[in-house]
Amino acid sequence: xxxxxxxxxxxxxxxxxxxxxxSFQDVRGRARSIQRRRRAAVAGTVAAAVALVxxxxxVLTGGHGKDSRAPEPAPPVPGHTAVLHDRKxxxxxxxxxxxxxxNAHVAQLGVLTDGxxxxxxxxxxxxxxxxxxxTLQQEFPVASNAITMSARDDAVAWVDPDHTVRVLxxxxxxxxxxxxxxxxxxxxxxxxxxxxxxxxxxxxxxTTSGELTPAGATDLxxxxxxxxxxxxxxxxxxxxxFLPDAAHEDGGCAGLYDPETREITAQSCSAxxxxxxxxxxxxxxxxxxxxxxxxxxVLDLDLRPVATVEPAGRTSAVSRVAWADADxxxxxxxxxxxxxxxxxxxxxxxxxxxxxxxxxxxxxxERVAEYILSE
Amino acid sequence: xxRDTDFTAYLEARQARLLRxxxxxxxxxxxxxxxxxxxxxxxxxxxxxxxxxxxxxxxxRRIMVNENxxxxxxxxxxxxxxxxxxxxxxxxHDQYDEGTGAAVWAVVQTLPRRARAVVVLRxxxxxxxxxxxxxxDISVGTVxxxxxxxxxxxxxxxxxxxx
Numbered sequence: 370x371x372x373x374x375x376x377x378x379x380x381x382x383x384x385x386x387x388x389x390x391x392s393f394q395d396v397r398g399r400a401r402s403i404q405r406r407r408r409a410a411v412a413g414t415v416a417a418a419v420a421l422v423x424x425x426x427x428v429l430t431g432g433h434g435k436d437s438r439a440p441e442p443a444p445p446v447p448g449h450t451a452v453l454h455d456r457k458x459x460x461x462x463x464x465x466x467x468x469x470x471x472n473a474h475v476a477q478l479g480v481l482t483d484g485x486x487x488x489x490x491x492x493x494x495x496x497x498x499x500x501x502x503x504t505l506q507q508e509f510p511v512a513s514n515a516i517t518m519s520a521r522d523d524a525v526a527w528v529d530p531d532h533t534v535r536v537l538x539x540x541x542x543x544x545x546x547x548x549x550x551x552x553x554x555x556x557x558x559x560x561x562x563x564x565x566x567x568x569x570x571x572x573x574x575x576t577t578s579g580e581l582t583p584a585g586a587t588d589l590x591x592x593x594x595x596x597x598x599x600x601x602x603x604x605x606x607x608x609x610x611f612l613p614d615a616a617h618e619d620g621g622c623a624g625l626y627d628p629e630t631r632e633i634t635a636q637s638c639s640a641x642x643x644x645x646x647x648x649x650x651x652x653x654x655x656x657x658x659x660x661x662x663x664x665x666x667v668l669d670l671d672l673r674p675v676a677t678v679e680p681a682g683r684t685s686a687v688s689r690v691a692w693a694d695a696d697x698x699x700x701x702x703x704x705x706x707x708x709x710x711x712x713x714x715x716x717x718x719x720x721x722x723x724x725x726x727x728x729x730x731x732x733x734x735e736r737v738a739e740y741i742l743s744e
Numbered sequence: 745x746x747r748d749t750d751f752t753a754y755l756e757a758r759q760a761r762l763l764r765x766x767x768x769x770x771x772x773x774x775x776x777x778x779x780x781x782x783x784x785x786x787x788x789x790x791x792x793x794x795x796x797x798x799x800x801x802x803x804x805r806r807i808m809v810n811e812n813x814x815x816x817x818x819x820x821x822x823x824x825x826x827x828x829x830x831x832x833x834x835x836x837h838d839q840y841d842e843g844t845g846a847a848v849w850a851v852v853q854t855l856p857r858r859a860r861a862v863v864v865l866r867x868x869x870x871x872x873x874x875x876x877x878x879x880x881d882i883s884v885g886t887v888x889x890x891x892x893x894x895x896x897x898x899x900x901x902x903x904x905x906x907x
Contacts, residue, residue: 371895372867372891372895374844374848374898375848375863375867375894375895375898376867376868376870378844378845378848378849379768379848379852379863379864379867379868380868381845382767382768382845382848382849383764383765383767383768383868384764386763386764386767386773386776387760388763388773388776388777390756390759390760391755391759391780391781391784393748393751393752393755395781396751396755396781396784396785396788397748397785397788399781399782399784399785400785400786400788400789402785403782403785403786403789491881492881492882492883493883494882494886512856513856553854554850554853554854555854555855555856555859555897556854556856557856659786
């Protein structure tokens, strides 16, 4: 069996593919749609200053539905998001650590509560673990350069080239080895959430199908077909996405799921990927496109928008967004024409945002995120 | 030649071939058509930046691979279930078929996305290892290991079927 076999069979398979030709109008229409989405966050905004945020503060203090339940107890979150920029990591407590990596080669960043920094690299294709002082501790080959952090940042997981799952916990030198995610063929599956170091939610990339423990995987029987996007800090709610259907082919819908009652507690077909705030009371939503984030909104637990994160300027967009703390969103904002960048901290109270860094020139945001925010 | 006329000429000349590449990358005709349209739309938006008309194919291939990976990473767009069965119609057999057509396709279908892209660019687009590495922004060593692994998997698969 040889290279020629592949060449011949792929060519023969491909030669049978035909479709109605795309017209120039088809392509131009799609291009205009992309432009509209790129500019969605700035539509109607004419302010020249780099400033963020439109807030609906009344919803923050009122609300109903899930808001009427007792709030989740505040977890011990010691600050939240670290920022990698210009070979330095600014930690949530304001300290800075030199880290010898180029943002162009970094896929994801995580910080364990023991201070170790975990980096999923694009080049080389590995996961690196750095000591709190920035010295490289270990480097691991991976099947996929995706890391999944636990909500409390006390564990991080990835898939090894042998398809077993590795979980590195706070205070533990080496990662634990969990069995592989049950998948057909050479596929290795995805780690959708880390509940704790011994309980992971896993799936096939489309739906979350099981819970993985050191003893193996068990089916998550009895719940709707969805993929877990995030887990609330104390684990009582899961943010999930549903498969696109005919009515919502472009984006599908998202929801909140209570794993105890097995009920969907909120659903929205205008919410995209979701991430819980550190106190579990709000979520930030947005859609990734072209290495940027559009339609960034803060939602309540009914998935109603309570704030919109809008960079000013017709050519500005959000590159990355994450929670700074329970009351503030951290956003890296870029002008995708001039490639200038700022890092901004936006309060949910409607006050003017704080520009933490910049403006400064940087790379093309379609290729590189100058500010990488921790998971 | 104005911009739109220039782009239209490229579109008409190359889209059939690009659709086939998209199909091999996605394994699904509908996804391939969507991938091709969005990639060509992004090419159109960037048309003025692509000064070397001889490099347009490489440019759009890179958009397609990135976009395909991007679709994969966007949870709400994930529609494809990885499977070790052949999802398409009965494979075409002709006088040259050694009974391996279905096995090749099954192997390609079950490869991780990046490895599949390596196989498609190397063995369908006939790119060199260096060109494939450049297109995927990976090392030549990774291209070698991915292709070697795909070949090994195919040999194993054919061996199992023969037994």
